[in-house]
């Protein structure tokens with residue numbers, strides 16, 4: 477499956493509804509990088525869904541530019557359930573729209589319904605599904621597309637515990653595969669600690685929370701690795717490290733928060749081809765940036 481190729485970028489983006497409507501968003505600059513997870517927060521009615529629709533490409537800005545559009549899938553806050561399809565018929569249809577053969581699409585539809593514990597409703601017309609079950613179909617249609625960018629607007633709402641966990645897993649799979657995920661969720665514990673960036677929408681603007689603060693302090697480990705000259709570090713590694721310094725062609729010195737060293741080592745060793753881990757040692761030289769170590 478193809479990773480996202482380049483950054484999606486909003487430049488001085490503004491959106492208002494109607495000619496004289498108030499600016500819901502104005503002067504928004506935002507870059508979404510391949511392999512990253514981005515959280516968007518904000519009080520009710522501040523413009524989170526508006527921002528997500530712009531990112532998903534289903535709405536256009538009133539002013540400003542959007543560049544680098546990846547292949548995108550979107551789970552809207554409200555899923556249009558009144559379509560004349562069964563759950564599996566709908567997913568299979570969408571799979572073929574995404575270029576899958578009918579047979580492959582039907583198999584993928586079945587697999588996603590099973591992952592979300594919705595196999596029993598495969599043959600049920602969408603209009604007869606409960607809210608939670610139709611939410612599972614909304615999520616499955618987005619994941620089925622194996623998108624480069626996945627945009628989730630309150631996608632966990634209405635899902636049962638098992639399906640909620642499954643969606644968190646699917647998000648991690650997308651970012652590991654080099655895709656990007658942007659989400660809004662009212663539960664602050666949703667994917668806590670995982671986002672690479674968190675933005676708050678307020679007063680039509682976007683504030684970036686100082687992120688990676690927790691990774692800049694505390695104990696670090698230095699990992700020396702060797703890959704092929706010109707080889708790209710796996711996306712999971714780039715996401716987790718505090719710094720990556722190329723010392724020789726293909727030879728990197730990675731400074732990794734100790735809490736993430738397992739993740740980094742696993743990603744290096746399971747990469748194809750795997751990276752050679754030359755040395756792992758605690759870093760005594762990392763400046764203490766205010767945290768106690």
Ligand SMILES: Nc1ncnc2c1ncn2[C@@H]1O[C@H](COP(=O)(O)OP(=O)(O)OP(=O)(O)O)[C@@H](O)[C@H]1O
Pocket residue numbers: 493500518519520521522523524525526527
């Ligand atoms: N299609 C539309 N037409 C007119 N106004 C709209 C439209 N969509 C959103 N708005 C207005 O834009 C503002 C921001 O709405 P938006 O749905 O983006 O906020 P939100 O932060 O997602 O809200 P919530 O947390 O309640 O879902 C609101 O004042 C809303 O009424």
